[in-house]
Amino acid sequence: MREKNKSIIINIYPTKTKCKIIFFNQEKNRINIISEIDKKIFMDNRIFLDKLEKDRYIEEVSSCISNEMLKLGNCKSIFINLQEKDIIVKNIRVDPSIKRKDWIKAVNIEIKETNRVLNDYFIDYKLLTSNDEYTEIQTILFPKKYVSLFLEICDKIGIKDRSLHTNFDILERLIKKLGVKKMYKDDIINFGEEFQLGVVEFRDEDLVITIFEKQKVKASYVIKKDEFTDEMATSIFADCFGIMGVGNSEIEDIELIKRLCKISGADFENDVEFTKNYKNVSLNEYFNIAGKRIN
Numbered sequence: 001m002r003e004k005n006k007s008i009i010i011n012i013y014p015t016k017t018k019c020k021i022i023f024f025n026q027e028k029n030r031i032n033i034i035s036e037i038d039k040k041i042f043m044d045n046r047i048f049l050d051k052l053e054k055d056r057y058i059e060e061v062s063s064c065i066s067n068e069m070l071k072l073g074n075c076k077s078i079f080i081n082l083q084e085k086d087i088i089v090k091n092i093r094v095d096p097s098i099k100r101k102d103w104i105k106a107v108n109i110e111i112k113e114t115n116r117v118l119n120d121y122f123i124d125y126k127l128l129t130s131n132d133e134y135t136e137i138q139t140i141l142f143p144k145k146y147v148s149l150f151l152e153i154c155d156k157i158g159i160k161d162r163s164l165h166t167n168f169d170i171l172e173r174l175i176k177k178l179g180v181k182k183m184y185k186d187d188i189i190n191f192g193e194e195f196q197l198g199v200v201e202f203r204d205e206d207l208v209i210t211i212f213e214k215q216k217v218k219a220s221y222v223i224k225k226d227e228f229t230d231e232m233a234t235s236i237f238a239d240c241f242g243i244m245g246v247g248n249s250e251i252e253d254i255e256l257i258k259r260l261c262k263i264s265g266a267d268f269e270n271d272v273e274f275t276k277n278y279k280n281v282s283l284n285e286y287f288n289i290a291g292k293r294i295n
């Protein structure tokens with residue numbers, strides 16, 4: 001029987017076709033999954049253009065969470081993790097003499113050149129590396145429409161402690177903790193540190209592909225499965241020495257990983273690792289978020 005006084009944490013993972021909701025608590029620094037819900041609900045452009053559609057989405061998701069909270073009891077906080085095509089990751093190099101307080105000016109110049117309307121995004125910055133030649137800054141453009149949508153859901157269910165972040169924040173922490181090792185000429189190489197690592201997250205209709213270099217995000221893409229071509233794979237995975245698959249390891253997903261291995265020159269038997277839904281990761285690695293607090 002579950003202890004009533006043990007606080008429960010909620011994770012919301014929305015995609016275009018469904019909203020996955022996980023209720024869990026921490027036990028001996030491990031995630032204890034109490035309940036999981038896969039809510040079939042579309043998060044398409046109508047949500048952000050039509051108030052009635054937005055209200056319907058908020059009502060359906062919040063009701064689903066509230067009903068489960070009535071059964072489970074004390075829910076104290078919510079984490080929303082999201083990865084969509086319009087969340088933009090851009091690594092920018094600037095002169096090393098530019099001070100941190102002036103980064104935003106240099107970054108904004110480059111972002112404006114991509115014809116993005118800056119007022120539509122929250123912008124976050126993270127230092128990747130700095131040397132005598134350049135300073136490399138990772139810039140994340142996070143659409144404000146998602147923040148608005150999920151703030152309203154959090155308000156409706158009455159939980160004030162909430163955070164919103166991108167999936168590759170989790171993956172970056174996962175890779176730093178676990179690494180992925182490969183035998184190469186009798187040496188053990190951690191190519192999470194020294195080489196590029198491709199991570200493919202399998203979802204219902206699309207793939208979230210993230211390329212890591214020196215344990216940092218180099219690039220991230222959201223691509224529909226039926227639009228993912230061998231030419232794309234060759235370009236994206238050209239310099240990767242291994243692939244990590246994230247998801248439920250369905251047969252068609254494994255077949256795709258095998259295809260990617262052939263294209264990238266990786267060995268499916270030795271260079272591929274699958275991890276399922278991060279369930280074996282401690283609470284701190286999974287939910288100690290790099291994203292901004294939004295409450």
